[in-house]
Amino acid sequence: VSREMKRENSIIVLPQGVKIGGGHFVVMAGPCAVESELQAFTIARAVKAAGAQVFRGGAFKPRTSPYSYQGLEEEGLKILARVRDEIGLPVITEAIDHYSLDLVEQYADIIQIGARNMQNFSLLRRAGQARKPVLLKRGMSATLDEFFMAAEYILAEGNTQVILCERGIRGIGAHARNTLDLAAIPYVKKESHLPIIADPSHAAGRRLLVPPLARGAVAVGADGLIIEVHHDPTHALSDGPQSLYPEQFAALMRDIQTLRPGQ
Numbered sequence: 001v002s003r004e005m006k007r008e009n010s011i012i013v014l015p016q017g018v019k020i021g022g023g024h025f026v027v028m029a030g031p032c033a034v035e036s037e038l039q040a041f042t043i044a045r046a047v048k049a050a051g052a053q054v055f056r057g058g059a060f061k062p063r064t065s066p067y068s069y070q071g072l073e074e075e076g077l078k079i080l081a082r083v084r085d086e087i088g089l090p091v092i093t094e095a096i097d098h099y100s101l102d103l104v105e106q107y108a109d110i111i112q113i114g115a116r117n118m119q120n121f122s123l124l125r126r127a128g129q130a131r132k133p134v135l136l137k138r139g140m141s142a143t144l145d146e147f148f149m150a151a152e153y154i155l156a157e158g159n160t161q162v163i164l165c166e167r168g169i170r171g172i173g174a175h176a177r178n179t180l181d182l183a184a185i186p187y188v189k190k191e192s193h194l195p196i197i198a199d200p201s202h203a204a205g206r207r208l209l210v211p212p213l214a215r216g217a218v219a220v221g222a223d224g225l226i227i228e229v230h231h232d233p234t235h236a237l238s239d240g241p242q243s244l245y246p247e248q249f250a251a252l253m254r255d256i257q258t259l260r261p262g263q
């Protein structure tokens with residue numbers, strides 16, 4: 001993970017030629033959870049038209065309450081694979097345990113390990129044995145050294161295709177769900193050769209705060225963003241309040257062009 005081991009930036013290469021890191025900036029977007037084929041295709045078409053290069057959507061959801069929507073599981077993964085094949089966007093989705101990782105590895109282009117599992121060492125080892133890139137989210141109370149060591153578990157098993165993600169840490173107050181730690185981004189880029197992207201959606205918890213946090217993350221040098229978008233957020237089965245409407249997402253993509261001229 002450390003720059004002492006490797007001086008140049010690691011670049012993760014996805015199918016369809018999408019690159020992340022080393023100056024290659026990527027936006028991943030889509031719903032928190034895959035809810036139906038129609039929902040996934042509607043949102044995928046919208047985010048692709050706005051310029052997203054990767055489609056996100058959870059099929060296995062790590063919900064705080066066991067009574068909340070838990071995802072479509074393998075049926076959701078099949079929908080994601082159809083999105084990739086028909087719309088042409090690589091897909092990222094979360095694995096929450098060994099069982100789901102076996103499935104996610106078969107269907108997805110990037111395996112997401114969520115904040116709640118950042119120190120699930122047996123899952124990290126299993127992700128390290130996968131032959132697909134892994135997006136590792138920072139735990140909500142993890143220091144950066146703990147974050148680096150979690151990534152080290154994946155690399156130590158032989159998988160060097162790791163993307164880090166700052167998604168906000170526990171803060172005080174209720175104005176935002178979490179506190180986006182913008183300082184983490186330049187710090188990680190100094191200490192590590194791995195790409196780091198930001199997730200303003202889970203940091204914000206409400207859509208009003210997502211575009212400004214996204215712009216902030218771009219301004220401090222993030223290698224990309226992962227953003228929740230839903231065409232009907234009031235009826236979303238998870239994280240509706242923080243999901244951008246497709247038009248808001250398109251406007252944010254235009255703002256990002258301004259912040260990264262010529263890119």
Ligand code: PEP
Nearest residue numbers: 032114115116137167202
């Ligand atoms: C998600 O991406 O939908 C998610 C659950 O994120 P986190 O692990 O950051 O809470």
Ligand code: MN
Nearest residue numbers: 032228238239
């Ligand atoms: Mn979510």
